[in-house]
Amino acid sequence: MIAAFFERLNDTQGLNFSIFYDAFDRSRFLTGLWTTTYICIVSILASLAIGLLGVWVAGSGSRLGRLLVRIYVQFFRNTPPLVQLSFFYFAVGGLLPTVSDGFGGQSPLVSGTGWAIIAFSLFAGAFNVEIFRAGIEAVPETMVEAAESLGYTRFQLWRQIVLPLAFRICLPALNNNLVNLVKTTTLAYAIGVPELLYAASQIWSEMFNVREMMNVLLVTYVLLVAVLVWVMHRWEKAMRIPGYMP
Amino acid sequence: MKTGTTDLSVLKPFRVTPIPPSGLAAPVLLSAGLIASIVVTFAASLAVAQAIGPAARDGAMAILWRWAPLIFQGFLFNLLISFLSMALGTAVGVLFGIGQVSPSAALRRPAWAATQFFRNAPWLVLLFYAMFLLPFEIRLGPVTIAFPAWIKAIIGLALPVAANVSEIVRGGIRSIPSGQWESAESLAFTRRQTMWMIILPQAFKRMIPPWMNLYAILTMATTLISVVGIQDGLTVTRAALVAESRPELMLPMYLLLLLMFFAYCYPIARLTIALERRFNVKG
DSSP states (O other): OHHHHHHHHHHHHOOOOHHHHOHHHHHHHHHHHHHHHHHHHHHHHHHHHHHHHHHHHHTTSOHHHHHHHHHHHHHHHSSOHHHHHHIIIIIIHHHSOEEEOSSSOEEESSOHHHHHHHHHHHHHHHHHHHHHHHHHHTSOHHHHHHHHHTTOOHHHHIIIIIHHHHHHHHHHHHHHHHHHHHHHGGGGGGGTOOOHHHHHHHHHHHHOOHHHHHHHHHHHHHHHHHHHHHHHHHHHHHHOOTTOOO | OOSTTOOOGGGSOOOOOOOOOOTTSOOHHHHHHHHHHHHHHHHHHHHHHHHHSOTTSOOHHHHHHHHHHHHHHHHHHHHHHHHHHHHHHHHHHHHHHHHHTOSOHHHHHHHHHHHHHHHHSOHHHHHHHHHHHSOSEEEETTEEEEOOHHHHHHHHHHHHHHHHHHHHHHHHHHTSOHHHHHHHHHTTOOHHHIIIIIIHHHHHHHHHHHHHHHHHHHHHHGGGGGTTTOOOHHHHHHHHHHHHTOGGGHHHHHHHHHHHHHHHHHHHHHHHHHHHHHHTOOO
16 A cells, blocks of 8 residues: 555656665665664664763762763763764774684674674763763762761762762763764764664665655654654653652 | 951851862863873874884874974864854853743743754754855845855854853843842833843853853864865865875874864963853853
8 A cells, every 4th residue: 555655656746765665765764764673773772881880980989080080971961973983993903813714714803783782882972971960960969978877878878869960961972972972973874884874875876866865865864853752751751759859 | 457466266267168079070170181192192193003004104293294284274174163153152042042042922032942952953064054055155135245155164064053042041141130120110211221231231140151162162173074074274284194005094183183283272271260160150
């Protein structure tokens, strides 16, 4: 039904939405969509872990740790993500040894998708460190003191008191950053990772439907972001503590 | 009353106790350590490249010295693009931002929708959009306006900038307490007068830090134009690496470009934070 409609649209109006009726183009597009989603999910989780680790080390009182986290955060925040990605993929990736792929050939140790995930996680993680820090600083001092006086260790204090409160405070900023991360995944196109933009560009260079694919692409990304924003809002609502306004 | 001449403690000028530094908030010492360690990393990568390179050919230092001016020129082109996109994006964005707070829904809704759409679309996709879908020239009667690739790139980068500026302007205007609007109304200011003479001058100050932040983001995003085939700093760096075909040079070469951007964007970020504190936008 849908396929027939878009085929007719192509014949009568010249609007070639090939992904809706051509099985090959559709599978390419969906594979691209899946790769993008996969990169997004893994990078989001990894960047959250990096953010947590970063604030933990920065707050641990060691001067060296603080300096290292600070260098990491400032460096990744103030340099272009595309150059970071090129740096990792070409420069660092070129230095790593290759491994045998089992078919007699040699393949790089970390694939393009792998480097994309590493670069985006580090990029978004640098922002997450700052976001978590702001959230943790917003937790009232008295709460921490009360917990300390009850004999909480630093780990317990973080896990049970500070983080649950700080997380709720910094959710809006985190939301923004994760949306930004989803938008940044398009850069993987530059190192040839077959994600959504790459798949779309392959389709439009073969089917000569740049205009149609471009619009499909734009709408797909806006939808992807909308899904993320919706999930985060649901989460924010579910985690709300009644009566506690940060 | 002079406060310096009395012993009464009540009349002494009070001193605000400074907020104790927490983890990352920046003492000058850390800033110096930060810059020093980044420079050391770069020097180390250069030294390693110098050491492991073939002895018969030019050393890493000589090659880097030869290419650095060209890479720097490419970087300057990035900056030029960033200035022009920022100017265009700001001009359009301010109009949209004011449209977003307009009392007329016919103006407010489209401005809001356009802002949200362009804010949530990836920069690279918008850049592709502008590169492929804008015509290479426009005929207006006898006049033909040519659109070379770099002008299209400026427009493509200006789209998300405009959307973000629109949000900044809306946020700035919204942050002015409604009492200002009401008192202006009671003094018989028209809406236009209130906007231009009362609200915008106050909101302007609060818009500067996020605007500068956006500028830093844009500057970093200008490297995207290398993906659509315009010669910028990243393209030159890659070309240099291909021309020399020396794998050990990749690390210092890319680090050099990263350092150029860092040297430009880091001061902007520091200044933004300083202004934020001064204007008391956050907290």
